[in-house]
Amino acid sequence: MIPAYIQRRGALPQNDASQKIGTILNAIEQIYKENASNLSFQILYTGAYQIVLHKHGDQLYESVKETLSSYIKGVREKAMGCSDERFLSELLYQWNKHRTAVTMVRDILMYMDRNFVPQSKKTPVYDLGIKLFGQEVFHKRALERIQLLMLDIIRKHRDGEDMVDKFLLKDLCFMMLEISKKDVYQPHFEHMFLLESRKHYNKEAALIFEAFSAPDYLRRVVNRLVEERERAIMCMDPETLSKIEDVVKATMIEQYKQRVVEKEGSGCAVMLSEWRLDDLRLVFDVLSLVPGAIDPCVDLVLNYCRTQGYEIVKDKDLDEKPLEMVEKLIKLQMDYRMLLDRSFSTKTSDGKLIHSEPFAKAVKTAFDDIVNTNSKLPEYLSLHVDSKLKKGKTQIAESDFDILFDQVIGIFRHLREKDVFETYYKKHLAKRLLGQRSQSDEAEKSFIAKLKQEFGYQFTSKLEGMFKDMRSSREINESYKNYLDMHNKKSEIDMTLQILTTGFWPVQQSFTMTVPKQFESSTRYFNEFYTDTHSGRKLTWQYHMGSADVRANGFEKPYELNVSTIQACLLVLLNENESLSYGDFSKLTSIPAKELKLNLLALTVKSATHDKVLTKDGDAKTLDATTRFSPNNEFKSKLIKVKINPVILKESKEQSQQTQVKIDEERSWLLDATIVRIMKARKALEHRDLVIETTKQLQSRFMPAPDAIKKRIENLIEREYLIRSEESRSKYLYQA
Numbered sequence: 001m002i003p004a005y006i007q008r009r010g011a012l013p014q015n016d017a018s019q020k021i022g023t024i025l026n027a028i029e030q031i032y033k034e035n036a037s038n039l040s041f042q043i044l045y046t047g048a049y050q051i052v053l054h055k056h057g058d059q060l061y062e063s064v065k066e067t068l069s070s071y072i073k074g075v076r077e078k079a080m081g082c083s084d085e086r087f088l089s090e091l092l093y094q095w096n097k098h099r100t101a102v103t104m105v106r107d108i109l110m111y112m113d114r115n116f117v118p119q120s121k122k123t124p125v126y127d128l129g130i131k132l133f134g135q136e137v138f139h140k141r142a143l144e145r146i147q148l149l150m151l152d153i154i155r156k157h158r159d160g161e162d163m164v165d166k167f168l169l170k171d172l173c174f175m176m177l178e179i180s181k182k183d184v185y186q187p188h189f190e191h192m193f194l195l196e197s198r199k200h201y202n203k204e205a206a207l208i209f210e211a212f213s214a215p216d217y218l219r220r221v222v223n224r225l226v227e228e229r230e231r232a233i234m235c236m237d238p239e240t241l242s243k244i245e246d247v248v249k250a251t252m253i254e255q256y257k258q259r260v261v262e263k264e265g266s267g268c269a270v271m272l273s274e275w276r277l278d279d280l281r282l283v284f285d286v287l288s289l290v291p292g293a294i295d296p297c298v299d300l301v302l303n304y305c306r307t308q309g310y311e312i313v314k315d316k317d318l319d320e321k322p323l324e325m326v327e328k329l330i331k332l333q334m335d336y337r338m339l340l341d342r343s344f345s346t347k348t349s350d351g352k353l354i355h356s357e358p359f360a361k362a363v364k365t366a367f368d369d370i371v372n373t374n375s376k377l378p379e380y381l382s383l384h385v386d387s388k389l390k391k392g393k394t395q396i397a398e399s400d401f402d403i404l405f406d407q408v409i410g411i412f413r414h415l416r417e418k419d420v421f422e423t424y425y426k427k428h429l430a431k432r433l434l435g436q437r438s439q440s441d442e443a444e445k446s447f448i449a450k451l452k453q454e455f456g457y458q459f460t461s462k463l464e465g466m467f468k469d470m471r472s473s474r475e476i477n478e479s480y481k482n483y484l485d486m487h488n489k490k491s492e493i494d495m496t497l498q499i500l501t502t503g504f505w506p507v508q509q510s511f512t513m514t515v516p517k518q519f520e521s522s523t524r525y526f527n528e529f530y531t532d533t534h535s536g537r538k539l540t541w542q543y544h545m546g547s548a549d550v551r552a553n554g555f556e557k558p559y560e561l562n563v564s565t566i567q568a569c570l571l572v573l574l575n576e577n578e579s580l581s582y583g584d585f586s587k588l589t590s591i592p593a594k595e596l597k598l599n600l601l602a603l604t605v606k607s608a609t610h611d612k613v614l615t616k617d618g619d620a621k622t623l624d625a626t627t628r629f630s631p632n633n634e635f636k637s638k639l640i641k642v643k644i645n646p647v648i649l650k651e652s653k654e655q656s657q658q659t660q661v662k663i664d665e666e667r668s669w670l671l672d673a674t675i676v677r678i679m680k681a682r683k684a685l686e687h688r689d690l691v692i693e694t695t696k697q698l699q700s701r702f703m704p705a706p707d708a709i710k711k712r713i714e715n716l717i718e719r720e721y722l723i724r725s726e727e728s729r730s731k732y733l734y735q736a
Helices: 004-008 014-032 041-053 057-080 084-108 110-114 116-120 125-137 140-158 166-211 214-235 238-252 254-262 268-273 277-287 295-313 322-343 357-371 377-389 398-412 418-434 441-455 457-486 517-533 565-573 582-589 593-603 653-682 687-698 706-718
Strands: 345-347 353-355 547-552 559-564 614-616 628-631 641-643 684-686 722-724 731-734
Touching (some): 041 057, 057 084, 057 116, 057 125, 057 140, 084 110, 084 125, 084 166, 140 166, 166 214, 166 238, 214 238, 214 254, 254 277, 254 295, 268 277, 277 322, 295 357, 322 353, 322 377, 377 398, 377 418, 418 457, 418 653, 517 565, 559 593, 565 582, 565 593, 653 684, 653 731, 687 706, 687 731, 706 722
Antiparallel strands (some): 722 731
């Protein structure tokens, strides 16, 4: 607080003001000489207060400014006289000394700072001292020397010289920032630093790219980025960090992004072919730092994955080994996932891997193209599941079912014609269920549940219906046995029947045949039972879908033959005849020629485990009405239970055509139902919009062709479900 007597005094004469100013200027000189301990700051403060209070503030301010400027000029000349080794250190020493001195001067002139400076819109004393230092020290000759020496520190550090004083660089940068970021640091250091860095890294990149492999080059880039980040964080303004990073990225990444991918002998093509996933991770990490730089690598991965897959699905030899083809595709998909996990992904804070969207999309696109290139793949995929779920050599342990199902679903997702897979899967499932060859009902239901979860109820409703029929068939068979007991009827054969619902099962068109008398009573009894208990229902016997166990007596061992129902009928006829001709079999059974020939020839085939059941005369491949068949009296087998039915893995050409016809029919029904459903909801639609909406709703099952949609629309118009609008022929109206 200022004493009261000071406030009561009159005006301060000019001579007194000049004297007091002289005292303050002398004190400033002593402060710079580091003799401040001999000064009375209270007297100096009071003198400055009186000078300002009596309107001599401008004189005091200008005198202080001139004194500070004069001192700083002397500092500059003293520093310039030093050698390069000592120049920057001396400059920093004088800077720190100056800052300390100006802080003391500010304290002496605090009253002037608070009152005179704001009113006269002048610079506060401390800021004035800092500004003057910048103006006087950073003039052209000293500035060039400062720039060169600071850049030389950075160059030595980049070259790996251990003795470089990074703290000196840090203090110099902070000095410039305090003087003025805009007027000193940015134009006189940062600009030159970035310019020289760009030149340096342009030169270095050109040299090391030619000398190093692509991975080693990228490691050098990473090291340079780390070095520049550490230096910028430690020594420079925070905004300089992103700028120097951009320089390194532009010179060492952006300019070499294509060449890194294509570099002969070590580029991404070589990394992929040699499966160097860590090197690919390095490519991803480095090139991802620059927007768009990773794009050439994405294209390369897409083409590489597609080419690898095409080698599998277009292989003619593998087309004859469908299970091996699917195994290779599963392995390929696992490799692709490993590629994404290890090379093209990022990890969240909780450790979860997130695949890079461009690479994940590229791999998906490649696999989409791969699995849809071979039109037989839906069938092969179903065969693969069939081989694992049915009893036999290729079955797997129950603990591996989940892995199998995930692998199959992984490929199934990429199929565009999922309904084709469904068609084949129904056929294979039917054979497993009806032939009691399924390894595990739980596994079967588990796979269907996964399909349902992935693709909805509509996709699996018929498959679930098949299991429902199997369940109800067991109940019906129990009821049938009770029926026979109640009516004192005895069947000549022990018969178990499966009652199948039309629409659920892939049932071929049935045929009528004449069964031997041993079978006749059993079929008649069941017909009577079923029509009595289920009025209004019609039974159609599917003889070609059944199987039978036949005891073969008269051999050295009591063999039991597992054959088709048709084959059982043929063998029973030979109980009463030593031999029969093809014509005899045809006349006695009325079996269509194709089925008869197929079943007879199957009985004449020798396998690795058993001899042929029947012998025949004539050519092995041709049959006529006179070709005779006889039991093979020399029949032997390694097994007591002998399975005769051949396993047919692939459809014949005719069967394939029949399957395609059925698929086309089902698609026509689906198209009709979908179009009508859309039009019923929308009432009116343009042709283009109707095609788009229909495709959108059906693409989860199959990809309908626009021409096919157009054809079904025309058919619905003929059937008066739709009409054309009078306004435009391309517009359709729903007709209730």
